[in-house]
Amino acid sequence: MEAQLRARFDAGMLAWLTPDPYGHGSAPIDRDEDRREATVSGVVIRYYVSRSVSTVTVVRLVFV
Template identity: 55%
Template structure:
């Protein structure tokens, strides 16, 4: 079970609904960034520790970490073709 709740901004949610591998992606998110949002090959964007990007299960994502409320919000995602 993930420690961080994972939410999706409307644009990312729309992309996720169209992605055929959505169930596997959600599971991968929970088992990786959901446990450690600063790990798993993620990198800070623009020098901001909580604004990050990573590739999880072949999907490039940009997300924000809200450590005080233990939540990750995916704002953009680019699934593979």
Template identity: 60%
Template structure:
């Protein structure tokens, strides 16, 4: 990933981490804690664990 995109992606992920259910994210199937969002043109699939305040990214697709 080019450095400029990496910087923009990192900033976008910080925003997403502050509100993992917002920022145009969508639930994956029936599980509201499994989410998918596009961050600066990169598709990110992640899992939110509110009990321990953790967002775990399970897949990043960059083409």
């Protein structure tokens, strides 16, 4: 990932996903509310949310 895209992606993650990993256009995958997909700064991500420890783990990034 080039530096400019990485900077936009990191800023998007901090501003959007960190405060509300279940909102802002994200969607559950296969009816599992904690397994989600979203687009952040033009990058499609799949991630898991751990409610008990407030952790988001990105498991796949797709960018062009």
